[in-house]
Amino acid sequence: MNELNKELEKLYLSKTDGIFKMYKELNESGYDDFSYPLLLHVWEEEYSKAPVKLMIIGQETNGWGAKLETSDHVISSMQNYKDFNLGRNYNSTFWQWARKINQMMSNPDTNCFVWNNILKFGKDSDKGCPVWQVTEHENKYFNVISDEIAILKPDVCIFLTGPSYDNYIRLKFPDVEFDNFGGYKLINEVAQLKSKNLPVHSYRTYHPGYGGRYPDWYKEVFDIISQAVRKDLKVKD
Structure with missing residues (x-):
């Protein structure tokens, strides 16, 4: 296991007691429709x-296996992420755009970027947000995204979450500010995110499920973002 994955594993293991408390409280309250947490693996x-260290942040998983029951399952959950192979056998709109965005940063079409989600716990076997009690407990017991970013030190974070998830972002990054960017007048369309726990190049726009309906407009968003990134980082086209 390489150093970054060791640091991630150490982080997750330090939080397993919190996860078990979360499970206990939710189960006692009758809420059990939630999945494994999304635990990262990095190539x-x-x-x-990679010329640009990129983290692409989505909404939540579309089912992600059973719940984490022992600390040993940290390893298996990270392996689950690795086996998923950044969606290379999962031909959805999200993954088509994730790979396209990675290449627009002048990165090779490899597993050189990181996929994350603003919500670590999705539904057990379906898409969409879990009930709010699950996310409330996640924020109480397993709010780790700032720690993951501190370990991986991405140059760029792109939140493909859409404006309806902005409150979830605020719960993860309480100091976050949403600023206009790139000539887009509507924050809902494109925003630059500023927080002490995010890289300078952090942006939020629509999820590909919506943005992909307007491919020319959507591609232009990432063209503008990637130009700003590559210019600042002095990355050649």
Whole structure:
């Protein structure tokens, strides 16, 4: 296991007691429709060599296996992420755009970027947000995204969450500000996110499920973002 994955594993193991408290409280309240937490794995050699270290942040998983029951399952959950292989066998609109965005940053079409979600716990076997009690407990016991970013140190975070998830972002990054960017007048369309726990190049726009309906407009958003990133980081086209 490489160093970044060791640091991630250490982080997750330090939070397992919290996860078990979360499970206990939710189960006692009658809420059990939630999945494994999304625990990251990084292809470190590819990530470290990428011209732009990119983290793409979605909404939540569309089902993600059973619940984490013992600390041993941290390893299996990270392996689940690795086996998913950044959606290479999952031909959805989200993954088509994720790979396209990665390449627009002048990165190779490899597993050199990181996929994350603003909500670590999705539904057990379906898409969409879990009930709010699950997310409330996640924020109480397993709010780790700032720690993941501190470990991985991405140059860029792109939130493909859409404006309806902005309150979830605020719960993860209490100091976050949503600023206009790139000539877009509507914050709902595109925003630059500013927080002490985010890289300078952090942006939020629509999820590909919506933005992908307007491919020319959507591609232009990422063209403008990638131009700003590559210019600042002095990355050649």
